[in-house]
Amino acid sequence: MRFLVCIKQVVDASKMEVDPATGRLKRNNANSIMNPLDLHALEAAFELRDQxxxxxxxxxxxPPQAEAVLRQAASMGADELYLVTDRAFGGADTLATSYTLVHAIQTLKPFDVILCGQESIDSNTAQVGPEMAGMLGIPNVSHAIGNLSINGNVITVKRQMNDGAEVVEMKTPCLITTGKELNKPRYPSIKGLLAKDTAEIHRITSADIEADPARLGIKGSPTQVRKVRPVKPMKKENLKISGKTAEESAAILAEALHKIQVI
Ligand SMILES: Cc1cc2nc3c(=O)[nH]c(=O)nc-3n(C[C@H](O)[C@H](O)[C@H](O)COP(=O)(O)OP(=O)(O)OC[C@H]3O[C@@H](n4cnc5c(N)ncnc54)[C@H](O)[C@@H]3O)c2cc1C
Known part of the structure; x- marks a missing residue:
């Protein structure tokens, strides 16, 4: 079977800095790591491959420096490495990211199971996995936390819900996003560490994908950061909302949120 893991290079939460002029995260190799939940997605793929x-x-x-996380994945046992990189992809929001990844994936031999982390630690939207499943037209289970197994073309997995957990079955091809409860990521092997620097990285650029250029990068991103400001520690205050109608209560709540600058 063919398993694909989407991994993202993120800024280490303890070293995060925002450029006040552009509102973007300052990224460099010294402060970047593999998104921690993607390690669990990788481990899940290895366990399915073991099965x-x-x-x-x-x-x-x-960007080109994201190669580092691919090499880390190779040291843990990944077989094939793909870097989707081009200036045209820069500044992408989640929609443009999912669109680009999906079009890159469609240039490759089909996959049976695609795995993503549940969310990234630097943008935390948890949108990319489900968006990709929607664009690919395949089923998706989000926030997998256990019981992962595969039998023929049926995957069984336990997922976290708001009010409990449930075990579900889903047919391949499918997409799963993983939580940290799912497994314990393995350490790189000595063989993997020796091979990672020479492992081949396949590059995919905008010239390789059949995508609408207007849907790529910053041009294809309906959400853009307008302003970034530090969050002031909030004072706790009780507010009793006692509008006569739902609309009146909603208006009181909206005004209160405006006052404390939440919206
Ligand atoms: C409003 C807004 C504005 C933004 N503006 C900018 C900006 O101007 N410049 C900028 O650089 N970034 C910007 N970002 C961040 C950028 O949109 C996200 O990095 C990207 O879209 C992925 O979203 P996420 O990190 O929330 O992924 P999530 O959906 O939280 O990630 C879940 C999983 O999806 C997969 N995944 C996510 N991203 C990738 C990837 N790139 N490659 C492979 N797999 C991936 C991983 O498995 C990850 O664990 C912005 C984000 C938002 C919400």
Whole structure:
């Protein structure tokens, strides 16, 4: 079977800095790591490969330095590495990121299971996995936390819900986003560490994908950061909302939120 893991290079939460002029995160190799939840997605793919055989490919969209997370995945046992990189992809929001990743994936041999982390630690939207599943037209289970197994073309997995957890079955091809409860990521092997620097990285640029250029990068991103400001520690205050109608209560709540600058 063919497994694909989407991994993102993120800024280490303890070293995060925002450029006040552009509102963007300052990124460099010294402060970047693999998104921690993507390690759990990788481990899940390795465990599925251990169960039924096959290959684990990894893909990341990012600047050339994102190669570092692909090499880390290779040291842990990934078979194929794909770097989706081009100036045209820069400044992408989640929609443009998902669109680009999906079009890059469609240039490759089809995958049976695609795995993503539940969310990234630097943007935390948890949108990319489900968006990709929607664009690919395949089923998706979000926030997998256990019981992962595969039998023929049926995947079983336990997912976290708001009010409990449930075990679900889903047919391949499908997409799963993983929580940290799912497994314990493995350490790189000595063989993997020796091979990672020479592992081949396949580059995918805008010339390789059949995508609408207007839907890529900053041009294709309906959400853009207008302003970034430090969040002031909030004072706790009780507010009793006692409008006569739902509309009146909503208006009181909206005004209160405006006052404390939440919206
Ligand atoms: C309003 C807004 C504005 C933004 N503006 C900018 C900006 O101006 N410049 C900028 O650089 N960034 C910007 N970002 C961040 C950028 O949109 C996100 O990095 C990107 O879209 C992925 O979203 P996420 O990190 O929330 O992913 P999530 O949906 O939280 O990530 C879930 C999983 O999806 C997969 N995934 C996510 N991104 C990638 C990727 N690139 N490659 C492979 N797999 C991936 C991983 O498995 C990850 O664990 C912005 C984000 C938002 C919400």
């Amino acid at each position: 039924v055989g096959g290959t684990v490919s990894v893909i990341t969209m990012g």
